[in-house]
Amino acid sequence: MAGISGERIWFELKKTLVGNHVAHLVGLIYELDIAQYIGLPVIEGNLEELNRVCKNVEHHSPKPMTVLAALFRIQDDVLRLDLRLKISKEEKQLGLFLVKYRRDLIKADGPDPLKPYRDFVIDSREPEMQSKVCELLKYQGEEKLLKEMEQWSIPRFPVSGHDLRRIGIISGKEIGTMLQELRDTWKKSGYLMDKEELLSIVKSP
Numbered sequence: 001m002a003g004i005s006g007e008r009i010w011f012e013l014k015k016t017l018v019g020n021h022v023a024h025l026v027g028l029i030y031e032l033d034i035a036q037y038i039g040l041p042v043i044e045g046n047l048e049e050l051n052r053v054c055k056n057v058e059h060h061s062p063k064p065m066t067v068l069a070a071l072f073r074i075q076d077d078v079l080r081l082d083l084r085l086k087i088s089k090e091e092k093q094l095g096l097f098l099v100k101y102r103r104d105l106i107k108a109d110g111p112d113p114l115k116p117y118r119d120f121v122i123d124s125r126e127p128e129m130q131s132k133v134c135e136l137l138k139y140q141g142e143e144k145l146l147k148e149m150e151q152w153s154i155p156r157f158p159v160s161g162h163d164l165r166r167i168g169i170i171s172g173k174e175i176g177t178m179l180q181e182l183r184d185t186w187k188k189s190g191y192l193m194d195k196e197e198l199l200s201i202v203k204s205p
Contacts (some may be wrong), residue, residue, distance in 0.1 A: 006085040009038050013085075017064040023051045026071070039084030041077050046070060056141030065091045066135045069098040090128070097132050098139055105136060107145060112190075114145050114152075119187055121154060130154060157183055158195040167199060178202060 016025050027047055029035050036042045053070040065087075072078055078095035081087065087095075105120055107113035117137070121129045130149065137146040159182050161175045169175055182198045 006039070010085040010087055013038065013068075014064040017067045018062065022067060023047065023054050026050060039081040041071060041073070041080075046073060052141075053139055057138045060138045060143070060146065062138045063091075063094065063135055065094045066098065066139050069095050069102070069139065072099050075099050094132055094135060098136060101136060102139055105133075106140070107142060114148050117145065117149060118152065118191075122157075122187065122191070155191040157186060158193075159186075159198050163195065163199060164202065167202060169202070 050070040075096050078099060082092050108115050117133050121133055134149050137149055164175050164178055186193050
């Protein structure tokens with residue numbers, strides 16, 4: 001196994017991760033003591049978590065890394081996998097994201113459980129973040145929230161630095177601070193406040 005290229009191993013492993021009997025087949029990898037040769041955690045991976053995640057993602061077409069992330073206990077496990085298998089940058093970033101946020105980014109209590117996920121997407125300003133959050137929701141087994149997130153169109157923050165300059169705010173530092181305050185107000189409104197409403201609360205010097 002040590003002599004087989006990482007790319008070839010990853011190609012085959014990905015097929016296993018999105019096929020049937022994932023937990024059983026990964027368990028065999030550990031029983032046969034070959035995990036160390038294919039970049040998986042040497043100390044037995046979290047097979048109990050893998051079992052749970054396999055049930056959560058069933059029928060939701062997860063990415064291979066969404067399933068595999070269940071084995072990892074820390075982000076370094078993802079980096080070690082990458083060293084051996086030469087996974088893509090997108091796959092590595094997804095693995096690091098899932099391991100970091102699977103316990104911390106969770107649904108809110110109350111009438112809007114999806115709010116923490118939406119706010120996270122808005123704050124990240126990363127084009128692929130909505131897709132990553134969808135994979136996280138699959139991982140967590142949040143079927144209803146997954147459907148909502150997939151259908152959500154990311155709103156655009158309506159105020160720019162140019163808008164603030166037009167009403168008399170010219171300091172770059174002040175513009176940055178004000179934009180962040182307005183963004184927070186916009187988020188609290190459920191992204192419903194428009195440009196005029198937001199600018200009306202700005203006190204120009």
